[in-house]
Amino acid sequence: MTLTVTDLTIARGGLPVLAGLSFAVSKGQALILRGPNGAGKTTLLRTIAGLQEPIGGAISGAEDQIAYAAHADGLKAMLSVRENLEFWAEVFGQDGVDAAIKTFNLTELGDRLAGTLSAGQKRRLGLARLLVTGRPIWVLDEPTVSLDVASVALFADAVRGHLATGGMALIATHIDLGLEDAQVFDVGPFAATMDTPRGASDEAFL
Amino acid sequence: MKALLLRDLRLAFRAGGGFGLGLAFFLIVVMLVAFAVGPQAELLSRIAPGVLWIGALLACLLSLDRLLALDFEDGSLDLLATAPLPLEAALSVKALAHWITTGLPLVVVAPALGVLLNLPPQGFAWITIALLVGTPALSVIGTFGAAITVGIKRGGLLLSLLVLPLYVPTLIFGAEVARRGAQGMDVSTPLLMLAGITFGVLACMPFASAAVLRVNLR
Amino acid sequence: MSLWKYANPVKFLHLSERVLPTLWVLSIACVATGLVWGFFFTPDDFRQGSTVKIIYLHVPSALMAINAWFMMLLASLIWLVRRHHVSALAAKAAAPVGVVMTVIALVTGALWGQPMWGTWWAWDPRLTSFLILFLFYLGYMALWAAIEDPDSAADLTSVLCLVGSVFAVLSRYAVNFWNQGLHQGTSIPVATGERSVADVFFVPLVIAMIGFGLLFLALVFYRTGTEIRLRRTKALLAREART
Numbered sequence: 178m179t180l181t182v183t184d185l186t187i188a189r190g191g192l193p194v195l196a197g198l199s200f201a202v203s204k205g206q207a208l209i210l211r212g213p214n215g216a217g218k219t220t221l222l223r224t225i226a227g228l229q230e231p232i233g234g235a236i237s238g239a240e241d242q243i244a245y246a247a248h249a250d251g252l253k254a255m256l257s258v259r260e261n262l263e264f265w266a267e268v269f270g271q272d273g274v275d276a277a278i279k280t281f282n283l284t285e286l287g288d289r290l291a292g293t294l295s296a297g298q299k300r301r302l303g304l305a306r307l308l309v310t311g312r313p314i315w316v317l318d319e320p321t322v323s324l325d326v327a328s329v330a331l332f333a334d335a336v337r338g339h340l341a342t343g344g345m346a347l348i349a350t351h352i353d354l355g356l357e358d359a360q361v362f363d364v365g366p367f368a369a370t371m372d373t374p375r376g377a378s379d380e381a382f383l
Numbered sequence: 384m385k386a387l388l389l390r391d392l393r394l395a396f397r398a399g400g401g402f403g404l405g406l407a408f409f410l411i412v413v414m415l416v417a418f419a420v421g422p423q424a425e426l427l428s429r430i431a432p433g434v435l436w437i438g439a440l441l442a443c444l445l446s447l448d449r450l451l452a453l454d455f456e457d458g459s460l461d462l463l464a465t466a467p468l469p470l471e472a473a474l475s476v477k478a479l480a481h482w483i484t485t486g487l488p489l490v491v492v493a494p495a496l497g498v499l500l501n502l503p504p505q506g507f508a509w510i511t512i513a514l515l516v517g518t519p520a521l522s523v524i525g526t527f528g529a530a531i532t533v534g535i536k537r538g539g540l541l542l543s544l545l546v547l548p549l550y551v552p553t554l555i556f557g558a559e560v561a562r563r564g565a566q567g568m569d570v571s572t573p574l575l576m577l578a579g580i581t582f583g584v585l586a587c588m589p590f591a592s593a594a595v596l597r598v599n600l601r
Numbered sequence: 602m603s604l605w606k607y608a609n610p611v612k613f614l615h616l617s618e619r620v621l622p623t624l625w626v627l628s629i630a631c632v633a634t635g636l637v638w639g640f641f642f643t644p645d646d647f648r649q650g651s652t653v654k655i656i657y658l659h660v661p662s663a664l665m666a667i668n669a670w671f672m673m674l675l676a677s678l679i680w681l682v683r684r685h686h687v688s689a690l691a692a693k694a695a696a697p698v699g700v701v702m703t704v705i706a707l708v709t710g711a712l713w714g715q716p717m718w719g720t721w722w723a724w725d726p727r728l729t730s731f732l733i734l735f736l737f738y739l740g741y742m743a744l745w746a747a748i749e750d751p752d753s754a755a756d757l758t759s760v761l762c763l764v765g766s767v768f769a770v771l772s773r774y775a776v777n778f779w780n781q782g783l784h785q786g787t788s789i790p791v792a793t794g795e796r797s798v799a800d801v802f803f804v805p806l807v808i809a810m811i812g813f814g815l816l817f818l819a820l821v822f823y824r825t826g827t828e829i830r831l832r833r834t835k836a837l838l839a840r841e842a843r844t
Contacts, residue, residue: 190750192839226465229601245465249458255397256390267386268466306462381686382610382833383840527764531757535747544743545761548736549768555775573778580771591764598756 250303254292509564635809669699
């Protein structure tokens with residue numbers, strides 16, 4: 178099973194941002210996306226997660242395989258750490274809440290309300306959610322925001338564990354996660370130019 | 384689906400807005416109407432079915448802008464949209480949770496408020512039945528309104544402007560059932576129409592709601 | 602060559618530049634003829650006196666108020682199915698015209714109702730339906746105004762128009778059920794081929810109706826052109842900003 182992106186062109190607000198992207202991620206691989214702010218990394222990840230339509234090209238192998246995590250963690254302040262995870266586990270028809278809590282070192286916080294956690298703890302909980310989805314492809318947008326060094330190491334371990342069991346990861350990040358054999362993909366060269374092929378809605382009017 | 388329903392209900396309980404607030408609002412509307420039109424018993428008993436319906440409508444509207452907006456802000460909707468549960472089903476479940484936390488309590492207390500408004504005795508059963516049949520439609524239509532305005536900052540007023548006209552048929556038939564029931568007339572026609580609208584929106588509206596929500600999420 | 606050719610914004614602008622002058626002249630001629638003929642050269646009605654003459658404003662505007670919504674519904678469907686930008690913008694352009702027609706119909710109705718029924722307003726099914734239609738127009742326009750991304754706005758308003766249409770029809774039946782009205786039956790029942798209006802009144806009325814129809818077309822063409830140019834300006838500015 179492989180996630181394949183072929184000649185993908187994506188748009189933000191009616192304008193193409195990235196064009197002609199092609200890459201593939203296969204079992205056990207991680208792909209790190211790099212590029213300056215506003216380059217379209219978030220748009221790319223949202224497109225791969227199926228939240229928006231590409232304006233050209235194709236994505237294969239992503240359907241119902243993706244666990245998406247972005248800046249907002251989808252946590253409910255009035256639910257406990259465990260309840261938050263149990264909810265997502267049930268939505269995805271999985272279990273493994275205890276393992277997820279342990280992996281991200283949340284055991285002592287298990288019964289605290291998510292609203293009382295610090296930013297970094299919340300982030301860890303948000304990432305623990307990935308483990309209870311049972312989905313093979315992790316699509317992560319800046320997962321290490323507000324994590325300290327120790328927590329980044331926890332996260333890197335979790336990613337390694339996921340890859341070791343045949344998972345895949347697509348991560349937009351600026352810091353070095355210490356993933357040994359992760360490929361790095363720079364989106365910079367793919368920035369859409371004036372002669373990007375048609376498709377974005379604004380172009381009908383030019 | 385059960386998980387989502389339980390989560391929404393649990394949140395409504397814990398955040399302490401769910402049941403209590405809507406009911407208090409319902410009571411205040413009824414009280415204010417009595418103050419506004421005067422205490423004459425026979426006037427109040429004539430307008431009671433309509434007042435109860437208006438109160439239910441407004442109480443329902445009150446909680447709509449939080450129905451999806453909170454989940455939108457904290458990213459839950461993005462995650463739900465990538466979950467195995469179809470968005471149509473997720474929205475139906477959220478509408479159900481909204482009905483259980485706002486519609487159902489109104490149905491239960493409506494007879495009690497009917498007493499305050501001198502509703503004739505034979506009307507109690509009918510106002511309860513009318514609300515029971517009609518309020519699910521309010522929640523489902525409201526979910527559509529919430530989905531269409533979810534990306535808009537300060538969308539509350541727009542939400543009311545979009546949703547209230549859609550409530551017209553439900554209100555007309557619902558109030559008619561209650562009114563005819565209170566006067567001891569035959570209620571079958573408006574009751575069937577009311578049920579028809581409710582089942583119709585239950586069947587069709589989630590598709591429209593999911594479609595507009597997908598647009599708002601992209 | 603097909604009709605869809607004009608779904609291209611640029612082609613549409615060329616088309617509208619060619620037909621607009623004719624459309625303006627024809628519509629203004631028809632509206633003027635219909636109204637002047639109707640107001641000054643028809644006899645007073647034996648029962649209603651001169652008040653009947655407001656019919657020449659009331660009926661055509663009411664007709665166009667409803668047809669404008671139908672046009673928006675059609676344009677919304679075309680946008681949802683074929684994603685032609687002109688279609689979405691035409692629906693957007695028609696809404697303010699439709700709402701003005703609705704207001705004219707409501708106001709002239711009130712002015713007519715005062716001497717005839719002795720009241721400015723009655724909760725009659727037709728009047729009420731128009732009031733509801735007015736609210737639908739307001740909601741539709743407010744939604745267009747509230748959303749920044751033009752494609753999302755087009756999608757959302759199209760779905761709203763669809764859903765709104767279903768509920769408008771439902772409301773119409775509900776309102777009929779709720780209160781049987783004062784309003785007279787339709788003046789020109791097309792289905793039966795008969796009519797309740799005498800020839801002297803009928804001819805100028807038809808001319809006024811055609812005139813309002815053409816005026817609506819001209820306004821929608823004109824306003825769609827404006828919307829297209831606005832989008833074009835925005836697209837050009839966005840392109841400038843990027844290079």
